[in-house]
Amino acid sequence: MLDPDILDALRAIVGPGFLKTDEESRIAYGTDALKRGTPADAVACPADSSEVAAIARLCTARGIPLVPRGAGSGYTGGSVPSRGGIVISLERLNRILEIDEANLLAVVEPNVITGDLQDAVEQVGLFYPPDPASLRQCALGGNVAECAGGPRAFKYGTTKRYVLGLEAVLATGEIIRTGGKTVKNVVGYDLTQLLVGSEGTLAIITKIILRLIPRPPFQATLRATFASIEDAVAAVVQITRARVVPAALELIDGETLEAVARSQGVRLAPEGTAALLLLEVDGVAAAVEEEATRVGQACRDAGATEVLRARDEAERQELWRVRREISMSLKAVAALKFNHDVVVPKGRIPQLFELVGRLRREFRLRVPSFGHAGDGNIHVNFMVDPNDQDEVARAKAAEPALFQGVVALEGSISGEHGIGFAKAPFLSIELSPEEIALMRRVKDAFDPKGILNPGKIFP
Amino acid sequence: MLDPDILDALRAIVGPGFLKTDEESRIAYGTDALKRGTPADAVACPADSSEVAAIARLCTARGIPLVPRGAGSGYTGGSVPSRGGIVISLERLNRILEIDEANLLAVVEPNVITGDLQDAVEQVGLFYPPDPASLRQCALGGNVAECAGGPRAFKYGTTKRYVLGLEAVLATGEIIRTGGKTVKNVVGYDLTQLLVGSEGTLAIITKIILRLIPRPPFQATLRATFASIEDAVAAVVQITRARVVPAALELIDGETLEAVARSQGVRLAPEGTAALLLLEVDGVAAAVEEEATRVGQACRDAGATEVLRARDEAERQELWRVRREISMSLKAVAALKFNHDVVVPKGRIPQLFELVGRLRREFRLRVPSFGHAGDGNIHVNFMVDPNDQDEVARAKAAEPALFQGVVALEGSISGEHGIGFAKAPFLSIELSPEEIALMRRVKDAFDPKGILNPGKIFP
Secondary structure, three states, X not given: OOOHHHHHHHHHHHOHHHEEOOHHHHHHOOOOOOOOOOOOOEEEOOOOHHHHHHHHHHHHHHOOOEEEEOOOOOOOOOOOOOOOOXXXXXXXXXXXXXXXXXOOEEEEOOOOEHHHHHHHHHOXXXXXXXXXXXXOOOEHHHHHHHOOOOOOHHHHOOHHHHEEEEXXXXXXXXXXXXXXXXXXXXXXXOHHHHHOOOOOOOOEEEEEEEEOEXXXXXXXXXXXXXXXXXXXXXXXXXXXXXXXXXXXEEXXXXXXXXXXXXXXXXXXXXXXXXXXXXXXXXXXXXXXXHHHHHHHHHHHHOOOOEEEEOOOHHHHHHHHHHHHHHHHHHHHHOOEXXXXXXXXXXXXXXXXXXXXXXXXXXXXXXXXXXXXXXXXXXXXXXXXXXXXXXXXXXXXXXXXXXHHHHHHOOOEOOOOOOOOOOOHHHHHHHOOHHHHHHHHHHHHHHOOOOOEOOOOOOO | OOOHHHHHHHHHXXXXXXXXXXXXXHHHOOOOOOOOOOOOOEEEOOOOHHHHHHHHHHHHHHOOOEEEEOOOOOOOOOOOOOOOOEEEEOOOXXXXXXXXXXXXXXXXXXXOEHHHHHHHHHOOOEEOOOOOOOOOOOEXXXXXXHOOOOOOHHHHOOHHHHEXXXXXXXXXXXXXXXXXXXXXXXXXXXXXXXXXXXXXXXXXXXXXXXXXXXXXXXXXXXXXXXOOHHHHHHHHHHHXXXXXXXXXXXXXXXXXXXXXXXXXXXXXOOOOOOEEEEEEEEEOHHHHHHHXXXXXXXXXXXXXXXXXXXXXHHHHHHHHHHHHHHHHHHHHHOOEEEEEXXXXXXXXXXXXXXXXXXXXXXXXXXXXXXXXXXXXXXXXXXXXXXXXXXXXXXXXXXXXXXXXXXXXXXXXXXXXXXXXXXXXXHHHHHOOHHHHHHHHHHHHHHOOOOOEOOOOOOO
């Protein structure tokens, strides 16, 4: 527990109403979508970057762990304490400061909800592409800290491609500004991109300058079903060879479809479907028409059992429904989900699904898998009953086997969720001791006392 | 000068044929497109990353400056010694190792010429967009080290958007691999993007994994001329508001056009042209048609005196000719060029040209300016006769005025060329002492003895 004088100092910084020490808050801020973590010793809700800086200085001086937190929707425990300390919740920094149409950018505070920014910019004909599944709950600061992806990353790239500049507070209390409002900047090191994906271990993000693009005026959405994963993957390869870049290219396997059907009590794809592709192309009308035709043809060439195309927005939403229902539906299958977001070079998705099939058999696990096929980024879920100790043990044993298999395919153990503490034990499967040591020295350069989000990323 | 035992050790590493110590070589490798620098004490040409690592270890052990060099086409002295030492020329690492059509990537050694890679990937229907003006001379390793841009950066982004992974050698001799062959990777810190644009001060790049995209099948190229800079800039704003993203949106001012006309002995634009826009849109045929129409209309709405559209490849090359002739033509105007690549938020280009006009009058200088208007990135050139000491002094005095003015517009002092030693004295105009101190600590994390490219970036 924290000394009373520390609590007094925190209270003096944020004001008495914005320091939470009650048990309910300490537990609530001690967990995120991973559902693990330790309670916070206290939760501070600063009003601005100067209060953030004062808290950081206090924590560095007293050696207290400081955990930055946005909306708490992460899957790897990035926003929760791993060993107590202070959670600094950025919930009051939640304003869209600027939508600048002339310069195609937005300036936001970290706790703006991603979907809210998207709605706001689309109203003026602009577009912020990154679309993590949690976009109605997650905050942009967390998106930046984790480098969030989403279906549209295939065409538009992940969060990092849209971050032009940051204001951030170092553990030692300095407020720094990186990058800026220009789309090009080569002055000194690119600290902006270093902070993107640094999971709150290098600095606390207090302001974000985001690049926007014109909103694509038209979309076409298609759904193709296949009798085997191999056929679906062949279609993905065909589309790449046809040199079309869909805005989204999502793959859902049969086990996942089955879970959705059971949970919803309704069959959303023809019986015997082993894999489903959801495809969206966007752009100016004529280009959309041409690309939709080519994508549909590529699916048929690869042996699709059915290719549907949405004729209006209602049908489009209906096609996307199966994708959106996955998360809820899997919860109905089993109470515990070991949720992995492995990624391989896109041409190696067949081998990735072979690997998943092998793990399913060897470890006797349910492994519904789905995700961003265009990026080679597949969500591989080990579903377990937490009361079945043997199943839990088998799932834990399957984790390093999955990661080793992915790295052997020249892939990566995480494409979207980050490392947090959930994957920290596996870091050395992908990175060499020299690379980890170098990253630790970079961490020291930002946070000499190691107070920022300790226990994350590094094993 | 270096001790003879060091030369012996270098010779033992690279083989006697690949260590150059003759005066001609030492001088040749002591200069780049900036035309300043000090001669190398020796030039080592390693065959592979293990020889690079051995040289780095030697230099760290003996405290000898080590300057990595690609094709030597940079504008800020990044590839030349500022105080002697060893130049490590990567000229033997010049192979395209892989063009992987299934995964849309290429693996190259650092000294592959940028244009050669583009030709090779375009033959299989793929595309590597970054197109610095020097693309027939410059090397990809240098492009990565400096984060090169070019006209197509407006639509496609600069080099950083295409670098997926690197092999690099630290000053202490460790060989690290960052990123990889996947388009997503959030495992640990993004050292790949930190190395992009680090100007050879953090590590020596020995292998590059580049993302490719499908080659756009069609282009349309337009040239619009204007009676004033203001009208041309209004057209740029109109195009942004029309939500079109041309592949290129280049602006050339009247003073530059005049120089080209005089040097070529031929007028390439109507008399009285104060500004010229070169525009290119690309994509599938129907989209190109629609966007070309909208772009042409936006130019006419802004008061263009003439809008031409190339009807075939020959006419397209003719329209681009004026842009390509600029560099040569300016050499004919004056022997010395203080070549700056300032950048502002694109909506502030009118204010940037006001600033340039003020400098032109106040410091009585010829300042032909042109560049990537879509990105707000303008090449502002102070032309001087090196024998006119007063003019040289006026140009030197105008430099901080330009940089301060740009930063006041929320711009940056360099959008493409980097800092090197040419702009190092001006770094603190843009960055705070805290930010510079943080960058120095990052440098220390990579290069504890400070041997890699000393005298660059930092004042």
